[in-house]
Amino acid sequence: MDKAAAAKRINELRKQIEEHNYYYYVLDRPRITDAEYDRLMRELTELEQQYPDLVTPDSPTQRVGGAPAQGFQSVRHLAPMLSLSNAFSAADLLDFDKRVRNGLAGARVEYVVELKIDGLAVSLLYENGRFVRGATRGDGEVGEDITQNLKTIKSIPLRLRQDLELLEVRGEAYMPKKEFARVNEAREEAGEPLFANPRNAAAGSLRQLDPAVTAERSLDIFLYALGAVQGQAPVKTHLEGLHLLKDLGFRINPNIVLLPNINEVIDYCQNWTEKRHDLPYEIDGMVIKVNSLAQQAALGFTSKSPRWAIAYKFPAEQAVTKVKRIYVRVGRTGVLTPTAELEPVRVAGSTISSATLHNEDIIREKDIRIGDTVIIHKAGDVIPEIIEVVKEKRTGQEQEFFMPAECPVCHGPVRKPAGEVAVRCVNKDCPGRGREGLIHFVSRDAMDIEGLGPAVIDQLLTAGLVKDAADLYYLNAEDLIKLERMGKKSVENLLNAIERSKQKDLASLIFALGIRHVGARAGKILAAHFGSMDRLKEARQEELTAIPEIGPKMAESIVAYFRDPAHLRLIERLRGAGVKMTQDIPERGERPLEGKTFVLTGALEKYSRKEAQELIEKLGGKVSSSVSKKTDYVLAGADPGSKLEKARQLGITVISEDDFERMIK
Structure with a gap:
């Protein structure tokens, strides 16, 4: 492609991407899949790399770029931004x-x-x-x-x-x-x-x-x-x-x-x-x-x-409760996190019985002791947090808490790296780290293996049936039936859930691996960019940082993960078990639900909520949590809630599971 043709195509791509951004972010009605959007961005990026003099500041590729600033300049607003009473x-x-x-x-x-x-x-x-x-x-x-x-x-x-x-x-x-x-x-x-x-x-x-x-x-x-x-x-x-x-x-x-x-x-x-x-x-x-x-x-x-x-x-939502004890959890990267067990109390719509204390520095700063009466709230309406101690209610029986000198799970050494506030277990084979890694691997946003909750994982670990995530795919009925509260039907359901998870998309697998700093969003970006686990594991740091939203810290962590022979062995065992290692990119004709917004209500018989949502999204549609004039269809199962009534009031089409299956076929 010569420069004139490249300039024309660059202009076309920018207009297409801007239009798709408008439909996605403003109208909440995406018209193409994430994979197709990423293909447009890749084509634009490659053309601009080939002809750098055609790059303009308003190009979609310029959302992240340039060297870090030395500081922020002051600017005067054209019209004042006043505060409100x-x-x-x-x-x-x-x-x-x-x-x-x-x-x-x-x-x-x-x-x-x-x-x-x-x-x-x-x-x-x-x-x-x-x-x-x-x-x-x-x-x-x-x-x-x-x-x-x-x-x-x-x-x-x-x-x-x-x-x-x-x-x-x-x-x-x-x-x-x-x-x-x-x-x-x-x-x-x-x-x-x-x-x-x-x-x-x-x-x-x-x-x-x-x-x-x-x-x-x-x-x-x-x-x-x-x-x-x-x-x-x-x-x-x-x-x-x-x-x-x-x-x-x-x-x-x-x-x-x-x-x-x-x-x-x-x-x-x-x-x-x-x-x-x-x-x-x-x-x-x-x-x-x-x-x-x-x-x-x-x-x-x-x-x-x-x-x-x-x-x-709004009035502040807080509650008063007592700290019953403080225990230490070991995270999947080895961080030791002190957690307060609380007398249950209701805050912001849910009952709270524990609150993370994050690290010893925060405990000392707030002077939190076992037995204290404390005021709690939900940080961001999400995370239970102790705001302060009601020191007037102290009796003298409260006990100070000190971080353990060794890992509470493996009893191995711990250390506090310079410049960090966290104490870490340095044993890579710590069972506590392994347990949290497994819980993360099977979680909903990762491989979504239904029936594999923390209690079942604890049984599998205690029985010596699993050590890492790959072991899950080599379990059999004879092993599982011996576990407590695991009948024939439970075993069958669990094995079926494990089998289904083999077909999860590449983005879910990348997130499930637990690579430090790589969340669910980054998993989708990496899967769309590389298309396969093999391409991702060979990526160099400079190639990763060239991808929008992948910063230096994340890139360094990804490269380090795939340098570890233990991680490479895990991936090969997952591959050997049949876990999918490539990204599905559906063709346009394979997306019959493109541009359609669905709301799910009631209990579905043939799908879990997660399965229905993934299928709709794979076929080009979108799932919303609430019914509005933008909703195209309400998929209703047994015992539908108020969403069904609202759909009828707004004249939204209500469909059954049979209607849905005819639609996608």
Whole structure:
């Protein structure tokens, strides 16, 4: 391909990728598979490598790139980013409404209510349709330039769907709860300090001097306001502004409502107090804004905040309980983690009976002792955490805790590497490490072997039937029937589950291996890029770091994993047992569900929820957790819940398992 043809193809690829990003991140309606998307990105990357002078800053390949920065430059926002005043009760919201109506001489007022995403406020600047700068809020007037880090967030368009002369927009960058748990788990295993909550995690990720580190963390963003605009007819309401943002290619939150009075606002806010725990990201309240921009202008600002908006803050969810004992768990990388066993107590929608204490430094800092009365909450609505000790309730019978001088499982030596906060068992053959590795290998996001929970794994280890993951594939009925509470049917089901797992995709296998720093998302990226385990294990560090979202630390860990002869023997034994080592890339004609969104409800007979979801995704569809106007089909099994009723109210097509099977055939 000559340069002119390459330039034409590069332009085509960029437009295709931008369009697919819009459908995936903004409309929540992907039109191609991840594998096809990755093929487009690979083709674009190869052409740009061949003709580097054709690379432009808004190319999708430039989301991660460049040397680490020496520091962040200060930048001034075109329009100030003011903070909001807070409301903590229904009475506070009534007072806010009274001030608004007094300020508007009793005129009719409509309110837009949005979720208050708990992340980092940022400003994005576009010139002639291209993303040129991103900054933190800072003091509201001046922030820090974090453009390269914001480029790593794939839901931020590098080019608008309309070429506006100038546009400044505001949004909240955040870390999803699942990613927060994964990042903290990785940091704990690496002996690094933990993030206190998703907000701190997002802020810390966006202030990394090396964008490759930011790219390793799956941040996302919701846009919530226009700042400065040139080249666009003015909008008249805040809601119109949000619709404009979506049309331009930005992701806005779906849970935004227009309400006619403050009483409905109060009901809506209070309903979200409990519902917030079901969200995949953290919110700490609601934001209420006067919808009319003319009314906003009439109300104006105080010296600190707008008079036309307020933040309703949720009450803190905490509970008081007692520390019954502190025990030490051994992780799959050898990290010794002290854990508090608590008197059971209900917090944020679930019963909590234990809380990780992370490391000895945190125990000393908070002065946590066995027998203490403590206050707990859920960090990021996910991880149970002891906030503080109620020292006034101490009786003098409490006992200090000290980390063991040897591994509590294998009784081998432990050490605390320089610069780390974690204590590690250095015995690679430690049974405790092996047990956790097996639990990880069979987990839902890995090989998903149903029926192989921790209790069964403990029995297998005690009986000497397994030592590593490969041994699972050489088990037989005669071995298993001897185990406690394992009847003929249980044995048959377990062996069938193990057999099915052999056909899991390559991404699941890569994640299941437990390579340090490699999560489920990285597993998918590596599987799509290399296509086979053989290609991955031969990869060099520079080849790995050239892949978007694969940073130096992860690349170094991957190379080190495949240098270990024990790991190579494990992979060959898995291969010998029939575990699939290549990536399936379905052809276009093999994806009859492309672009369709499904919701699953009730108990299915022929599939587990996980199996149904994987099949739908493999055939080009998508599975959502809630019914909305975007839903195409609700697959209903026995005893369906409220999702079925909502589907009928919205006129969504409801199908049975038989309908589903006819559809995919």
